[in-house]
Amino acid sequence: MKIEHPTDGPTRLPYAHDYFSTASESPQQQLLAWRNRIGHILDVPVAKSQRESGFRGTIDSYRSADLAFMDCRTDAILQTRTAARISTDSARQFVFHVLVDGQIETTTGMYPKRVSTQIKPGILALDMGQPMRMQRTDCRLLAIFLPREWLAPVLPEPESIHGHVIEYDSPLARLIPGYLAALSQTGQSTNPADFHDALKTCAMLIAAAFGKRTGRAGGTRAAARAAVFGTLRRYIEANLHEPDLSPESVLLASQLSRPTLYRLFESEGGLATYIRNRRLSQAADELRRYPNKAVVEIAYGLGFNSASDFNRAFRRAFDMSPLDFRMFTV
Known part of the structure; x- marks a missing residue:
């Protein structure tokens, strides 16, 4: 070199x-x-x-x-x-x-x-x-x-x-x-x-x-859209462990119309998909940081209804089970 x-x-x-x-x-x-x-x-x-x-x-x-x-x-x-x-x-x-x-x-x-x-x-x-x-x-x-x-x-x-x-x-x-x-x-x-x-x-x-x-750059309108989008993302991030976090709760907190809110998250696969994927990402982080924490405890703490639902969603997202993910990262 x-x-x-x-x-x-x-x-x-x-x-x-x-x-x-x-x-x-x-x-x-x-x-x-x-x-x-x-x-x-x-x-x-x-x-x-x-x-x-x-x-x-x-x-x-x-x-x-x-x-x-x-x-x-x-x-x-x-x-x-x-x-x-x-x-x-x-x-x-x-x-x-x-x-x-x-x-x-x-x-x-x-x-x-x-x-x-x-x-x-x-x-x-x-x-x-x-x-x-x-x-x-x-x-x-x-x-x-x-x-x-x-x-x-x-x-x-x-x-x-x-x-x-x-x-x-x-x-x-x-x-x-x-x-x-x-x-x-x-x-x-x-x-x-x-x-x-x-x-x-x-x-x-x-x-x-x-x-x-x-459509994420240029002009006052785009800047305002980006600011609202960023605020909503931060709200979701701060409430990932809240059991009632959902598209409806975000709609209520945002004070936006439903069509406007849903358009903001179109590129993310929709608002419900975005929330689920952020929870899965948080779960992956917790699996790595807390090796002694039970998988089911992480799942329930992030709003999943059952261990089986969580395992299926995690495997679809990461192409491996939560336990395999933990083994590779700890």
């Missing part, structure tokens, strides 16, 4: 370029090498048949302060980020995945799942603080990693775009490919401070395009 520091001007940003390839490994070790490379944030299931056939994968990465830009090419692969993994690490950035060639199917959410299929160039938003499952064909993609706090000024409640995709079909989005091409071509030759500025500009342009598409 090469780390450089600019010698001119007042701004001195750390800058690193690194190139990784599985080509230097024997075919049987290539997929394992890839898994070791990305294993600090993602899980890569490895079947015996995959090991025997080899795996081509490269990552050309550039890091500048709190930003990263990666150009990745791989054979077909499955990569996941589970709730169990999230509970044990500190990766909470946002990532914009830009499909260049190939096809990607990404599953996010708890229940019901959201499936986003990319078959032509476009951009997928991923929140590293939320689970996802990504199945890729042979493909090339670009990835921009940025701090989540950068998104708030242009995209209130940024976690709501997790798993969403935009294509280059709006005036704002059509500006993005030019920026991405410039970043790919000039990464190593650009002054580090200039590269950081260009990467940040591109990331914020993508964030603005997501905000425009989802």
Whole structure:
């Protein structure tokens, strides 16, 4: 890895370029090498048949302060980020995945799942603080990693775009490919401070395009909507352990009309789904933090009517039982 520091001007940003390839490994070790490379944030299931056939994968990465830009090419692969993994690490950035060639199917959410299929160039938003499952064909993609706090000024409640995709079909989005091409071509030759500025500009342009598409950015009306949405989310979060928390109780507390309230949570699968999923997330956190607390006690404390109801809901959301989740995270 090469780390450089600019010698001119007042701004001195750390800058690193690194190139990784599985080509230097024997075919049987290539997929394992890839898994070791990305294993600090993602899980890569490895079947015996995959090991025997080899795996081509490269990552050309550039890091500048709190930003990263990666150009990745791989054979077909499955990569996941589970709730169990999230509970044990500190990766909470946002990532914009830009499909260049190939096809990607990404599953996010708890229940019901959201499936986003990319078959032509476009951009997928991923929140590293939320689970996802990504199945890729042979493909090339670009990835921009940025701090989540950068998104708030242009995209209130940024976690709501997790798993969403935009294509280059709006005036704002059509500006993005030019920026991405410039970043790919000039990464190593650009002054580090200039590269950081260009990467940040591109990331914020993508964030603005997501905000425009989802109606969560721009103008007084959108700001007011985001403020109300944030207030309601905080109310729900503060009352997860209240047995009477329900869409009706939120409606009463909000003083909004029913249609207005329900529209606010459409992108979350509906208000009832949002409440249930937040309770399941809280249950997952408590399973990890309180290893001696009975599962049924956690379930009843979060408003579930029975242990069996809780177990079924938890398994649908996390693809494992509460006890298995606890075993993997404690």
